[in-house]
Amino acid sequence: QQQVKQSPQSLIVQKGGISIINCAYENTAFDYFPWYQQFPGKGPALLIAIRPDVSEKKEGRFTISFNKSAKQFSLHIMDSQPGDSATYFCAASGNNNDMRFGAGTRLTVKP
Amino acid sequence: SAVISQKPSRDICQRGTSLTIQCQVDSQVTMMFWYRQQPGQSLTLIATANQGSEATYESGFVIDKFPISRPNLTFSTLTVSNMSPEDSSIYLCSVEEQMSGNTIYFGEGSWLTVV
Numbered sequence: 001q002q003q004v005k006q007s008p009q010s011l012i013v014q015k016g017g018i019s020i021i022n023c024a025y026e027n028t029a030f031d032y033f034p035w036y037q038q039f040p041g042k043g044p045a046l047l048i049a050i051r052p053d054v055s056e057k058k059e060g061r062f063t064i065s066f067n068k069s070a071k072q073f074s075l076h077i078m079d080s081q082p083g084d085s086a087t088y089f090c091a092a093s094g095n096n097n098d099m100r101f102g103a104g105t106r107l108t109v110k111p
Numbered sequence: 112s113a114v115i116s117q118k119p120s121r122d123i124c125q126r127g128t129s130l131t132i133q134c135q136v137d138s139q140v141t142m143m144f145w146y147r148q149q150p151g152q153s154l155t156l157i158a159t160a161n162q163g164s165e166a167t168y169e170s171g172f173v174i175d176k177f178p179i180s181r182p183n184l185t186f187s188t189l190t191v192s193n194m195s196p197e198d199s200s201i202y203l204c205s206v207e208e209q210m211s212g213n214t215i216y217f218g219e220g221s222w223l224t225v226v
Contacts, residue, residue, distance in 0.1 A: 043203055
């Protein structure tokens with residue numbers, strides 16, 4: 001099922017720094033690319049999402065960059081905070097709406 | 112966004128038994144899905160729960176092991192049958208909400224430990 005490749009597996013960033021997580025997909029039929037944030041003991045929560053008609057979407061400190069030709073997209077967390085420490089999953093879905101997830105990135109933001 | 116409630120939230124089960132997980136949504140949704148998340152792993156789609164017809168299973172998952180019901184547009188169940196320790200996972204219900212641009216939301220999950 002792994003049609004979305006995510007890196008890095010883990011990431012340590014200092015408070016105030018920029019966290020960058022990358023994903024690549026294979027299926028050109030994918031047209032919806034969300035990022036989910038998951039805290040321990042909780043279900044995944046939608047953070048931000050993008051469709052291929054735009055190359056960038058920003059919501060507060062979170063930005064998705066999308067490169068359709070390269071089939072890659074990334075999440076940037078500006079001014080990273082200790083409260084951002086969580087596991088982040090990229091995902092992709094197409095017309096049939098079944099979502100495929102990346103392997104996840106465990107982010108630790110050090111104070 | 113859709114509010115998704117799952118029951119049980121957590122359970123410890125004996126090997127060889129079966130457990131049914133319930134998923135209730137506060138609004139009518141067309142698409143409902145069941146995912147599994149093994150400890151420290153990503154999410155894997157088990158099946159799409161179809162209202163009024165048999166669920167559509169992903170490769171590696173079969174109806175005998177994971178029977179699914181979808182009696183209406185707000186409710187679904189997933190049964191994990193004849194459990195073994197390898198079934199210890201988080202089982203997540205998710206829905207597609209058309210009102211928010213086909214966004215997919217997840218419940219909090221049902222954490223099953225098989226002993």
